[in-house]
Amino acid sequence: MLLFKGKTYAEVLTTIHAQCFTKPWKEDQFTSLLDLPSTFGFIDEKGFILCSDLGQDIEILTLAVLPEFRRKGLASALLNFVQKLMKIQNKKSLFLEVNCTNEAAIALYKKNGFQPNGTRKNYYHENGATFDALCFIWQNPSDLIDEQES
Ligand SMILES: CC(C)(COP(=O)(O)OP(=O)(O)OC[C@H]1O[C@@H](n2cnc3c(N)ncnc32)[C@H](O)[C@@H]1OP(=O)(O)O)[C@@H](O)C(=O)NCCC(=O)NCCS
Numbered sequence: 001m002l003l004f005k006g007k008t009y010a011e012v013l014t015t016i017h018a019q020c021f022t023k024p025w026k027e028d029q030f031t032s033l034l035d036l037p038s039t040f041g042f043i044d045e046k047g048f049i050l051c052s053d054l055g056q057d058i059e060i061l062t063l064a065v066l067p068e069f070r071r072k073g074l075a076s077a078l079l080n081f082v083q084k085l086m087k088i089q090n091k092k093s094l095f096l097e098v099n100c101t102n103e104a105a106i107a108l109y110k111k112n113g114f115q116p117n118g119t120r121k122n123y124y125h126e127n128g129a130t131f132d133a134l135c136f137i138w139q140n141p142s143d144l145i146d147e148q149e150s
Contacts (some may be wrong), residue, residue, distance in 0.1 A: 001015075001042050001043070003040065003042055005037075009041075009043055013030050013034075013043070013048055017030075021062075021064070027040065029126060033052075033072060042078050042082065046074055047065035049075075051082060058093070058094045065078075076111070088145065090140075092143045093140065095137040096109070097115065098133065099131050099132075100132045114137060115139075116135070117136055117137040119134055119135065
């Protein structure tokens with residue numbers, strides 16, 4: 001697993017993303033995101049996670065594992081790398097939005113310690129239909145301990 005910043009993996013991310021989403025992002029969308037100093041991720045050849053560092057908090061921009069490598073713990077490992085980095089860097093929370101119909105991702109986030117944190121109505125638009133986004137958040141336990149002590 002490799003921690004990355006910058007545009008080196010733009011093409012690889014685009015290729016993996018295209019195999020994982022019905023509305024894949026174009027390479028120039030990845031390039032624009034990767035141009036931002038706040039963007040970072042973890043990657044191996046089977047999947048990746050892309051995040052935005054917002055200072056105290058981290059947002060998951062996207063997460064994808066190639067279909068033939070799913071249910072082997074890779075997405076959990078990618079999440080855990082971000083969570084470990086956040087503990088080292090003393091970040092507060094990790095958050096994301098997920099389509100309310102994405103049962104696999106919802107189960108993944110719940111299994112990895114994320115809590116529901118609201119709903120964004122009609123957030124996703126696909127083929128003329130709209131879907132709510134469910135918001136999830138993971139609080140860095142080290143940060144919660146600091147808050148209780150202060
Ligand atoms: C969601 C996704 C990233 C999960 O990747 P993964 O590597 O298969 O996930 P893991 O193997 O770490 O799964 C961990 C847990 O999540 C849950 N889970 C994962 N896929 C699931 C599925 N298809 N159905 C039900 N639960 C699922 C299970 O609880 C699983 O634990 P288990 O295998 O011991 O039962 C992958 O399915 C994917 O890339 N999907 C398309 C893109 C996407 O939806 N990304 C997330 C957008 S927010």
